[in-house]
Amino acid sequence: MNDHYYSAKPKSASNRQAFETELRANRLRLTSDAGVFSRDGVDYGSRVLIEHMEIPRDARVLDIGCGYGPIGLIAARLAPQGHVKLIDINERAVELARLNAEANGIRNVSFAQSDLYRAVEDETFDAILSNPPIRAGKAVVHQLFAEAWDRLNPGGSLWIVIQNKQGAPSARAKLEEIFGEEEVREVAKDKGFRIYRAIRKNGN
Template sequence: MATINELKQDLHIEANLMGNPLRFATTWGIFSPREIDSGTDLFLRYLQVKDDEVALDIGCGYGPIGLAIAASAVKGEVHMVDKDFVAVEYANKNAEMNGLSNAKAYLSNGLSSVPKDIEFTTVVSNIPAKVGKEMLSILLHDVHQQLAPGGQFVVVTINGLRQYMKRNFIEVFGNYEKVKQGKDYTISRCVKQ
Protein backbone atom coordinates (compact mmCIF):
# COMPACT_ATOMS: atom_id res chain seq x y z
CA MET A 1 0.00 0.00 0.00
CA ALA A 2 1.34 3.44 -0.98
CA THR A 3 1.82 6.03 1.71
CA ILE A 4 -0.10 9.32 1.53
CA ASN A 5 3.12 11.13 0.58
CA GLU A 6 3.69 8.65 -2.25
CA LEU A 7 0.11 9.14 -3.45
CA LYS A 8 0.70 12.90 -3.57
CA GLN A 9 3.62 12.52 -6.02
CA ASP A 10 2.96 13.17 -9.72
CA LEU A 11 2.21 10.16 -11.89
CA HIS A 12 3.95 9.96 -15.28
CA ILE A 13 2.73 8.71 -18.64
CA GLU A 14 4.73 8.28 -21.83
CA ALA A 15 2.70 7.78 -24.99
CA ASN A 16 3.03 8.00 -28.74
CA LEU A 17 0.10 10.15 -29.86
CA MET A 18 -0.51 11.01 -33.52
CA GLY A 19 3.04 9.83 -34.23
CA ASN A 20 4.61 12.06 -31.57
CA PRO A 21 6.32 10.74 -28.43
CA LEU A 22 4.87 12.76 -25.54
CA ARG A 23 5.32 12.76 -21.77
CA PHE A 24 2.69 13.73 -19.24
CA ALA A 25 2.71 14.46 -15.54
CA THR A 26 -0.67 13.74 -13.94
CA THR A 27 -2.14 13.50 -10.48
CA TRP A 28 -5.04 11.86 -8.69
CA GLY A 29 -8.27 13.83 -9.05
CA ILE A 30 -8.01 14.55 -12.78
CA PHE A 31 -9.46 12.25 -15.44
CA SER A 32 -7.53 9.05 -16.24
CA PRO A 33 -4.32 9.85 -14.30
CA ARG A 34 -2.66 6.46 -14.83
CA GLU A 35 -2.90 6.10 -18.60
CA ILE A 36 -4.27 7.67 -21.77
CA ASP A 37 -7.92 6.58 -21.62
CA SER A 38 -9.22 4.35 -24.42
CA GLY A 39 -11.61 7.01 -25.78
CA THR A 40 -8.76 9.51 -26.18
CA ASP A 41 -6.51 6.84 -27.68
CA LEU A 42 -9.14 5.87 -30.29
CA PHE A 43 -9.88 9.55 -30.99
CA LEU A 44 -6.24 10.44 -31.68
CA ARG A 45 -5.81 7.50 -34.05
CA TYR A 46 -8.51 8.92 -36.36
CA LEU A 47 -8.19 12.70 -35.91
CA GLN A 48 -6.90 14.54 -38.98
CA VAL A 49 -5.20 17.91 -38.48
CA LYS A 50 -3.23 20.27 -40.72
CA ASP A 51 0.14 21.70 -39.65
CA ASP A 52 -1.30 25.22 -39.26
CA GLU A 53 -4.44 24.28 -37.32
CA VAL A 54 -5.94 26.81 -34.91
CA ALA A 55 -7.44 24.36 -32.46
CA LEU A 56 -9.47 24.36 -29.28
CA ASP A 57 -9.57 21.39 -26.88
CA ILE A 58 -12.61 21.65 -24.59
CA GLY A 59 -12.26 19.83 -21.26
CA CYS A 60 -8.55 19.28 -21.88
CA GLY A 61 -7.69 17.52 -18.62
CA TYR A 62 -3.90 17.22 -18.35
CA GLY A 63 -3.66 17.80 -22.12
CA PRO A 64 -3.26 14.55 -24.12
CA ILE A 65 -5.52 15.61 -27.02
CA GLY A 66 -4.51 19.28 -27.17
CA LEU A 67 -0.81 18.52 -26.90
CA ALA A 68 -0.96 15.75 -29.51
CA ILE A 69 -2.53 18.32 -31.86
CA ALA A 70 0.11 20.94 -30.91
CA ALA A 71 2.91 18.46 -31.66
CA SER A 72 1.37 17.72 -35.09
CA ALA A 73 0.33 21.30 -35.93
CA VAL A 74 3.76 22.89 -35.54
CA LYS A 75 2.74 26.05 -37.43
CA GLY A 76 -0.58 26.27 -35.60
CA GLU A 77 -1.79 27.13 -32.13
CA VAL A 78 -3.81 25.16 -29.61
CA HIS A 79 -6.06 26.55 -26.90
CA MET A 80 -6.88 24.08 -24.16
CA VAL A 81 -9.66 24.85 -21.71
CA ASP A 82 -10.98 23.10 -18.63
CA LYS A 83 -13.15 24.13 -15.71
CA ASP A 84 -10.76 22.39 -13.29
CA PHE A 85 -7.80 24.53 -12.21
CA VAL A 86 -5.69 21.43 -11.44
CA ALA A 87 -6.21 20.12 -15.00
CA VAL A 88 -5.22 23.53 -16.43
CA GLU A 89 -2.08 23.60 -14.27
CA TYR A 90 -1.04 20.13 -15.46
CA ALA A 91 -1.88 20.84 -19.12
CA ASN A 92 0.41 23.89 -19.02
CA LYS A 93 3.13 21.95 -17.17
CA ASN A 94 2.91 19.21 -19.83
CA ALA A 95 3.03 21.71 -22.70
CA GLU A 96 6.25 23.10 -21.21
CA MET A 97 7.70 19.63 -20.50
CA ASN A 98 7.14 18.66 -24.16
CA GLY A 99 8.48 21.97 -25.52
CA LEU A 100 5.12 22.88 -27.09
CA SER A 101 5.07 26.66 -26.92
CA ASN A 102 2.17 26.72 -29.42
CA ALA A 103 -0.24 25.35 -26.78
CA LYS A 104 -1.66 27.00 -23.69
CA ALA A 105 -4.35 26.02 -21.20
CA TYR A 106 -6.67 28.27 -19.24
CA LEU A 107 -9.78 28.08 -17.11
CA SER A 108 -13.07 28.24 -18.97
CA ASN A 109 -16.51 26.71 -18.55
CA GLY A 110 -16.95 25.56 -22.13
CA LEU A 111 -16.06 28.56 -24.31
CA SER A 112 -17.05 31.19 -21.70
CA SER A 113 -13.48 32.51 -21.29
CA VAL A 114 -12.22 31.83 -24.83
CA PRO A 115 -11.42 35.10 -26.66
CA LYS A 116 -14.37 35.76 -29.00
CA ASP A 117 -12.20 37.08 -31.84
CA ILE A 118 -10.52 33.71 -32.49
CA GLU A 119 -11.77 31.60 -35.39
CA PHE A 120 -10.87 27.96 -34.85
CA THR A 121 -10.25 25.53 -37.70
CA THR A 122 -10.63 22.50 -35.42
CA VAL A 123 -12.46 22.10 -32.12
CA VAL A 124 -12.16 18.82 -30.23
CA SER A 125 -13.52 17.32 -27.05
CA ASN A 126 -13.64 14.06 -25.17
CA ILE A 127 -17.17 14.76 -23.96
CA PRO A 128 -17.94 13.30 -20.53
CA ALA A 129 -21.07 11.12 -20.38
CA LYS A 130 -22.44 13.28 -17.55
CA VAL A 131 -22.08 16.64 -19.33
CA GLY A 132 -25.86 17.29 -19.40
CA LYS A 133 -27.96 18.40 -22.36
CA GLU A 134 -28.03 22.08 -21.34
CA MET A 135 -24.23 22.37 -21.27
CA LEU A 136 -24.00 20.39 -24.51
CA SER A 137 -26.42 22.80 -26.20
CA ILE A 138 -24.36 25.77 -25.04
CA LEU A 139 -21.15 24.08 -26.27
CA LEU A 140 -22.56 23.24 -29.71
CA HIS A 141 -23.82 26.78 -30.32
CA ASP A 142 -20.65 28.43 -28.97
CA VAL A 143 -18.43 26.14 -31.07
CA HIS A 144 -20.55 26.84 -34.17
CA GLN A 145 -20.10 30.57 -33.58
CA GLN A 146 -16.29 30.37 -33.27
CA LEU A 147 -15.52 27.83 -35.99
CA ALA A 148 -14.11 29.15 -39.23
CA PRO A 149 -16.13 28.22 -42.35
CA GLY A 150 -14.99 24.71 -43.28
CA GLY A 151 -13.76 24.16 -39.72
CA GLN A 152 -14.41 20.83 -38.02
CA PHE A 153 -15.84 19.92 -34.63
CA VAL A 154 -14.74 16.40 -33.68
CA VAL A 155 -15.75 14.65 -30.46
CA VAL A 156 -15.40 11.28 -28.82
CA THR A 157 -18.26 10.04 -26.65
CA ILE A 158 -19.41 6.78 -25.14
CA ASN A 159 -21.48 4.81 -27.67
CA GLY A 160 -24.63 5.55 -25.68
CA LEU A 161 -24.40 9.23 -26.70
CA ARG A 162 -23.86 8.53 -30.42
CA GLN A 163 -27.45 9.14 -31.61
CA TYR A 164 -27.76 12.16 -29.35
CA MET A 165 -24.62 13.71 -30.89
CA LYS A 166 -25.85 12.89 -34.39
CA ARG A 167 -29.20 14.64 -33.80
CA ASN A 168 -27.55 17.68 -32.25
CA PHE A 169 -24.79 17.98 -34.87
CA ILE A 170 -27.42 17.87 -37.62
CA GLU A 171 -29.62 20.39 -35.78
CA VAL A 172 -26.82 22.94 -35.19
CA PHE A 173 -24.37 22.27 -38.04
CA GLY A 174 -26.60 20.59 -40.63
CA ASN A 175 -24.25 17.61 -41.02
CA TYR A 176 -22.83 14.63 -39.16
CA GLU A 177 -20.20 12.03 -39.91
CA LYS A 178 -19.48 8.95 -37.82
CA VAL A 179 -15.68 8.77 -38.16
CA LYS A 180 -15.20 5.56 -36.18
CA GLN A 181 -17.14 3.45 -33.74
CA GLY A 182 -15.18 1.25 -31.36
CA LYS A 183 -16.36 -1.18 -28.71
CA ASP A 184 -17.12 1.57 -26.19
CA TYR A 185 -16.61 4.91 -27.95
CA THR A 186 -17.73 6.74 -31.08
CA ILE A 187 -15.91 9.54 -32.86
CA SER A 188 -18.35 12.04 -34.39
CA ARG A 189 -17.52 14.92 -36.69
CA CYS A 190 -19.33 17.85 -38.25
CA VAL A 191 -18.17 20.74 -40.40
CA LYS A 192 -19.27 24.37 -40.37
CA GLN A 193 -20.69 25.08 -43.82
Protein backbone atom coordinates in the same frame (compact mmCIF):
# COMPACT_ATOMS: atom_id res chain seq x y z
CA MET B 1 -18.84 15.26 -1.59
CA ASN B 2 -16.36 13.74 -4.01
CA ASP B 3 -14.63 15.87 -6.61
CA HIS B 4 -15.72 15.65 -10.20
CA TYR B 5 -13.17 16.13 -12.95
CA TYR B 6 -15.33 19.07 -14.07
CA SER B 7 -14.96 20.83 -10.68
CA ALA B 8 -13.38 24.25 -11.05
CA LYS B 9 -11.23 23.80 -7.93
CA PRO B 10 -10.66 20.14 -7.01
CA LYS B 11 -10.52 19.65 -3.25
CA SER B 12 -8.86 16.24 -3.27
CA ALA B 13 -5.26 16.21 -2.12
CA SER B 14 -2.78 16.52 -4.97
CA ASN B 15 -1.05 13.24 -5.77
CA ARG B 16 0.78 13.73 -9.05
CA GLN B 17 2.00 10.78 -11.07
CA ALA B 18 4.05 10.70 -14.25
CA PHE B 19 3.87 8.15 -17.03
CA GLU B 20 5.04 7.72 -20.60
CA THR B 21 2.71 6.94 -23.47
CA GLU B 22 2.74 6.81 -27.26
CA LEU B 23 0.02 8.71 -29.11
CA ARG B 24 -0.06 8.81 -32.89
CA ALA B 25 3.62 7.87 -33.12
CA ASN B 26 4.56 10.56 -30.59
CA ARG B 27 6.18 9.55 -27.32
CA LEU B 28 5.03 11.82 -24.49
CA ARG B 29 5.85 12.00 -20.82
CA LEU B 30 2.71 13.16 -19.03
CA THR B 31 1.89 14.07 -15.45
CA SER B 32 -1.63 13.59 -14.09
CA ASP B 33 -3.14 14.12 -10.65
CA ALA B 34 -6.07 13.38 -8.40
CA GLY B 35 -9.21 15.31 -9.30
CA VAL B 36 -8.66 15.27 -13.08
CA PHE B 37 -10.12 13.11 -15.83
CA SER B 38 -8.52 9.72 -16.47
CA ARG B 39 -5.69 10.28 -13.99
CA ASP B 40 -4.21 6.79 -14.41
CA GLY B 41 -3.51 7.08 -18.13
CA VAL B 42 -4.91 8.41 -21.39
CA ASP B 43 -8.39 6.96 -21.78
CA TYR B 44 -9.35 4.85 -24.78
CA GLY B 45 -11.82 7.38 -26.18
CA SER B 46 -9.20 10.11 -26.27
CA ARG B 47 -6.81 7.72 -27.99
CA VAL B 48 -9.37 6.96 -30.70
CA LEU B 49 -9.99 10.67 -31.27
CA ILE B 50 -6.25 11.35 -31.44
CA GLU B 51 -5.77 8.63 -34.05
CA HIS B 52 -8.51 9.95 -36.35
CA MET B 53 -8.58 13.74 -35.97
CA GLU B 54 -7.44 15.66 -39.05
CA ILE B 55 -5.54 18.84 -38.24
CA PRO B 56 -4.11 21.09 -40.97
CA ARG B 57 -0.46 22.02 -40.36
CA ASP B 58 -1.29 25.71 -39.97
CA ALA B 59 -4.60 25.32 -38.11
CA ARG B 60 -5.77 27.33 -35.15
CA VAL B 61 -7.20 24.70 -32.80
CA LEU B 62 -9.19 24.62 -29.55
CA ASP B 63 -9.10 21.65 -27.16
CA ILE B 64 -12.11 22.17 -24.87
CA GLY B 65 -12.15 20.10 -21.70
CA CYS B 66 -8.46 19.45 -22.23
CA GLY B 67 -7.74 17.60 -18.98
CA TYR B 68 -3.98 17.25 -18.60
CA GLY B 69 -3.56 17.79 -22.31
CA PRO B 70 -3.05 14.66 -24.45
CA ILE B 71 -5.46 15.60 -27.26
CA GLY B 72 -4.36 19.21 -27.55
CA LEU B 73 -0.65 18.43 -27.29
CA ILE B 74 -0.82 15.92 -30.14
CA ALA B 75 -2.85 18.44 -32.15
CA ALA B 76 -0.01 20.92 -31.61
CA ARG B 77 2.46 18.37 -32.94
CA LEU B 78 0.22 17.89 -36.02
CA ALA B 79 -0.01 21.66 -36.59
CA PRO B 80 3.60 22.90 -36.28
CA GLN B 81 2.74 26.12 -38.12
CA GLY B 82 -0.50 26.55 -36.22
CA HIS B 83 -1.53 27.13 -32.62
CA VAL B 84 -3.56 25.15 -30.10
CA LYS B 85 -5.43 26.63 -27.15
CA LEU B 86 -6.22 24.20 -24.33
CA ILE B 87 -9.04 25.09 -21.94
CA ASP B 88 -10.76 23.35 -19.04
CA ILE B 89 -12.97 24.41 -16.15
CA ASN B 90 -10.66 22.47 -13.82
CA GLU B 91 -7.74 24.70 -12.73
CA ARG B 92 -5.63 21.69 -11.76
CA ALA B 93 -6.07 20.18 -15.22
CA VAL B 94 -5.04 23.43 -16.92
CA GLU B 95 -1.88 23.66 -14.82
CA LEU B 96 -1.01 20.03 -15.67
CA ALA B 97 -1.58 20.66 -19.39
CA ARG B 98 0.82 23.62 -19.20
CA LEU B 99 3.38 21.49 -17.33
CA ASN B 100 3.06 18.67 -19.87
CA ALA B 101 3.56 21.03 -22.81
CA GLU B 102 6.74 22.33 -21.24
CA ALA B 103 7.99 18.83 -20.39
CA ASN B 104 7.58 17.71 -24.00
CA GLY B 105 8.96 20.85 -25.65
CA ILE B 106 5.62 21.83 -27.21
CA ARG B 107 5.51 25.61 -27.60
CA ASN B 108 2.75 26.42 -30.11
CA VAL B 109 0.14 26.27 -27.34
CA SER B 110 -1.64 28.49 -24.82
CA PHE B 111 -3.92 27.75 -21.89
CA ALA B 112 -6.90 29.13 -19.98
CA GLN B 113 -9.26 28.07 -17.24
CA SER B 114 -12.71 28.34 -18.79
CA ASP B 115 -16.32 27.33 -18.14
CA LEU B 116 -17.17 26.00 -21.60
CA TYR B 117 -16.15 28.76 -24.08
CA ARG B 118 -16.15 31.76 -21.71
CA ALA B 119 -12.40 32.41 -22.01
CA VAL B 120 -12.46 32.32 -25.82
CA GLU B 121 -15.65 34.24 -26.61
CA ASP B 122 -13.73 36.63 -28.88
CA GLU B 123 -11.75 33.92 -30.71
CA THR B 124 -12.46 31.56 -33.60
CA PHE B 125 -10.80 28.32 -34.64
CA ASP B 126 -10.29 26.03 -37.61
CA ALA B 127 -10.87 22.95 -35.45
CA ILE B 128 -12.41 22.28 -32.05
CA LEU B 129 -11.58 18.98 -30.33
CA SER B 130 -13.36 17.45 -27.36
CA ASN B 131 -13.82 14.32 -25.33
CA PRO B 132 -16.87 15.96 -23.73
CA PRO B 133 -17.66 15.77 -20.00
CA ILE B 134 -20.43 13.17 -20.18
CA ARG B 135 -20.83 13.05 -16.39
CA ALA B 136 -21.64 16.76 -16.36
CA GLY B 137 -24.93 15.85 -18.05
CA LYS B 138 -26.50 15.98 -21.48
CA ALA B 139 -27.45 19.66 -21.18
CA VAL B 140 -23.80 20.67 -20.71
CA VAL B 141 -22.60 18.41 -23.53
CA HIS B 142 -25.22 19.73 -25.94
CA GLN B 143 -24.35 23.31 -24.94
CA LEU B 144 -20.73 22.54 -25.81
CA PHE B 145 -21.90 21.40 -29.26
CA ALA B 146 -24.21 24.38 -29.81
CA GLU B 147 -21.70 27.05 -28.79
CA ALA B 148 -19.00 25.48 -30.97
CA TRP B 149 -20.79 26.86 -34.04
CA ASP B 150 -19.92 30.48 -33.21
CA ARG B 151 -16.34 29.58 -32.29
CA LEU B 152 -15.60 27.88 -35.64
CA ASN B 153 -14.35 29.62 -38.76
CA PRO B 154 -16.38 28.85 -41.90
CA GLY B 155 -15.24 25.44 -43.10
CA GLY B 156 -13.95 24.58 -39.62
CA SER B 157 -14.65 21.25 -37.92
CA LEU B 158 -15.82 20.11 -34.51
CA TRP B 159 -14.38 16.69 -33.58
CA ILE B 160 -16.11 14.71 -30.82
CA VAL B 161 -15.58 11.29 -29.26
CA ILE B 162 -18.47 9.70 -27.40
CA GLN B 163 -19.44 6.19 -26.34
CA ASN B 164 -22.50 4.60 -27.87
CA LYS B 165 -23.86 3.66 -24.44
CA GLN B 166 -23.26 7.20 -23.13
CA GLY B 167 -25.42 8.94 -25.69
CA ALA B 168 -23.76 8.78 -29.11
CA PRO B 169 -27.10 8.57 -31.01
CA SER B 170 -28.54 11.64 -29.27
CA ALA B 171 -25.21 13.45 -29.66
CA ARG B 172 -25.25 12.84 -33.39
CA ALA B 173 -28.85 14.03 -33.63
CA LYS B 174 -27.95 17.23 -31.77
CA LEU B 175 -24.93 17.85 -34.03
CA GLU B 176 -27.12 17.36 -37.12
CA GLU B 177 -29.65 19.83 -35.70
CA ILE B 178 -26.91 22.44 -35.23
CA PHE B 179 -24.67 21.86 -38.26
CA GLY B 180 -27.05 20.22 -40.74
CA GLU B 181 -27.41 16.51 -41.38
CA GLU B 182 -25.15 16.55 -44.45
CA GLU B 183 -22.32 18.22 -42.50
CA VAL B 184 -22.05 15.57 -39.75
CA ARG B 185 -20.16 12.34 -40.37
CA GLU B 186 -19.18 9.36 -38.27
CA VAL B 187 -15.46 9.17 -38.99
CA ALA B 188 -14.66 6.06 -36.97
CA LYS B 189 -16.02 3.59 -34.44
CA ASP B 190 -13.90 1.51 -32.11
CA LYS B 191 -14.98 -0.60 -29.09
CA GLY B 192 -18.21 1.32 -28.65
CA PHE B 193 -16.68 4.76 -29.18
CA ARG B 194 -17.83 6.97 -32.04
CA ILE B 195 -15.85 9.80 -33.62
CA TYR B 196 -18.06 12.50 -35.12
CA ARG B 197 -16.92 15.40 -37.28
CA ALA B 198 -19.28 18.34 -37.79
CA ILE B 199 -18.32 21.02 -40.31
CA ARG B 200 -19.45 24.64 -40.20
CA LYS B 201 -20.39 25.05 -43.82
CA ASN B 202 -18.78 27.90 -45.75
CA GLY B 203 -21.07 30.87 -46.05
CA ASN B 204 -23.29 29.99 -43.07
